[in-house]
Amino acid sequence: MNIRAIVPALTLLALPLTACGDEEGAAGAAPSPSASPVAPAQAAKAALTITDPWVKTTDKGMTAAFGTIANTTGADVTVVSAATPASAAVELHEVVGAGGEMKMRPRRGGFVVPAHGRLELRPGGLHIMLMDVTAPIEPGGRVAFTLTLGDRSTVRFTALAKDYNGGNETYEPGH
Numbered sequence: 001m002n003i004r005a006i007v008p009a010l011t012l013l014a015l016p017l018t019a020c021g022d023e024e025g026a027a028g029a030a031p032s033p034s035a036s037p038v039a040p041a042q043a044a045k046a047a048l049t050i051t052d053p054w055v056k057t058t059d060k061g062m063t064a065a066f067g068t069i070a071n072t073t074g075a076d077v078t079v080v081s082a083a084t085p086a087s088a089a090v091e092l093h094e095v096v097g098a099g100g101e102m103k104m105r106p107r108r109g110g111f112v113v114p115a116h117g118r119l120e121l122r123p124g125g126l127h128i129m130l131m132d133v134t135a136p137i138e139p140g141g142r143v144a145f146t147l148t149l150g151d152r153s154t155v156r157f158t159a160l161a162k163d164y165n166g167g168n169e170t171y172e173p174g175h
């Protein structure tokens with residue numbers, strides 16, 4: 001009698017867990033009606049989430065995207081590449097130097113987001129570089145991005161286009 005009562009209860013408990021995917025971290029990824037319209041719901045299993053993503057407006061040429069990347073897992077996660085339909089080529093950049101000598105260049109090894117930690121992409125620091133935009137990016141526009149991680153999984157997000165003056169470092173191609 002006891003067993004009969006317990007088994008159905010366990011079955012019921014297991015259902016939502018299965019529907020969520022599996023591992024830890026699902027709580028933070030639960031669908032929320034109040035989620036920002038700029039950041040579409042991440043897949044339940046996404047290792048990374050991107051907060052407040054934005055991209056600098058431009059008519060042509062180069063621009064960059066920023067935001068805060070959070071790692072929901074207990075292991076370091078590396079972003080190895082990024083892509084967007086808004087640019088024919090995309091690189092992961094860092095800024096080196098100081099004052100008038102600031103230069104940006106491809107970040108060797110990609111962006112490493114520490115376990116349960118964050119990595120901030122911001123003007124003057126790490127950024128996703130759009131090397132050759134395919135059409136003007138105007139204020140209020142939305143630009144879709146896909147990040148590819150070290151395990152070849154992908155994370156998608158949508159960045160809001162904003163005007164911004166700055167972050168105009170000289171480009172120094174990788175060596």
Ligand SMILES: [Cu+2]
Binds near residue numbers: 064104127129
């Ligand atoms: Cu750059």
